[in-house]
Amino acid sequence: MEEDESKKYPLARTWKIWEMWSQNKESSSKFTQNMQEIGEFNTIFTFWQHWNYFPHADPMNLFENPETKEKVIVEGINQSIEAIGVFENGIKPAWEDDINEKGCDIYIRKSTSDFYRLKEMWESLVLSVIGENMPHSEEIVGCRVVDKKQNYKFELWLKLDMHQDTSGKANEIKIAFAHLFGVPQNILSVSSHKRT
Template sequence: MAYLSFNESFNSNLKFTTDGSEENDDMLKKDLPLRYNWSIWEQIMQTNEKGAAYSDATHKVASFSTVQSFWKLWNHMPQPSELLEQKRMVREQPDGLHVIDAVMIFRENIRPEWEDKMNAAGGHFQFQLKPNIGGGQVDEYWNNLVLGMIGATIEPANMITGIRLVDKLSGPRAAGVIRLEIWFTNYEDSAAVAALKKNLEKCMATRLDGAVGTAPKCETKAHATPGKH
């Protein structure tokens, strides 16, 4: 089975093309703006030092606002399946290599923190993906969510504030899973949250051929009380 993965280990023969029409070619030459502007963040593995704050470990690394600028960045970012190959995400800095615990994409001017005003009264949907489902499936879930989020096709799109990919496979807080989180605002609007969850799961489980598979178990977490990210 083919998965929506950009890891060539899975889909070396998979090619994405347009229909080649002149209209499409002309359209692709123009900047295609996204509904929202987005920023990519990284979370560096925190030390066990007292006073080490979550906010100190998060760093914004890039921003994008068009389809083209997204793909320029996305083509150089690792797929989660690579974590299943005993690899770690790392960032080289002046003081050496730092392990990256999480990659995050959030709307511009929204920090990937519960304390941000757009997240404080919100929550997140959480998916714990075990390695035995396979790297191709992990990638497809992740890519579907990211593309659905930035393309504003998961309604109500205005509720979504961002997404996190958290490496929980190894390290001091290992749980043997890759964790995906979709953050949203306005947790108390239960009808909107339920609609968002339903549409999110459908997007996540959609296969390349358009068939809808099964989404993994979803946990819904509120941000009203401080906790670990």
């Protein structure tokens, strides 16, 4: 009997694809209500099924076009998509998540002039994360791309807090992230998720 294609080439973890919507003043305090998971995969086969079918593989399909200012509005919620994320199953793309609140995210901002390169940059980041290609990949919980209107923010979320990590793991991940985008490490920024 032939093996089910969807079970071939398992990934080390199960991942979920998320979308986050623009927030107005009333909804900003309820951040987790402004997002939803839209897909799940745990094999290379199911990843490519989602990636080839969902518009979330290409942020150009969902983010505001910087030239025309045309927005894509999500039916049923009357909001535009502000961010797309790929996160480990069981972890929400929110600082308030039990795992994330102890960690940080490393990020880089790219110009709106890079609009036509969004798919390429986003796909490189996602493939590095789900393929466990970064050093200490067990410390990485997900990644996001955010439409900030003035720029695009690519984020890599860690269980570790860069400012409290004495092992050096977070710094090695930061170096690999900089290398992935072909930029010097000092171009990257870090946000701690801990509340002060």
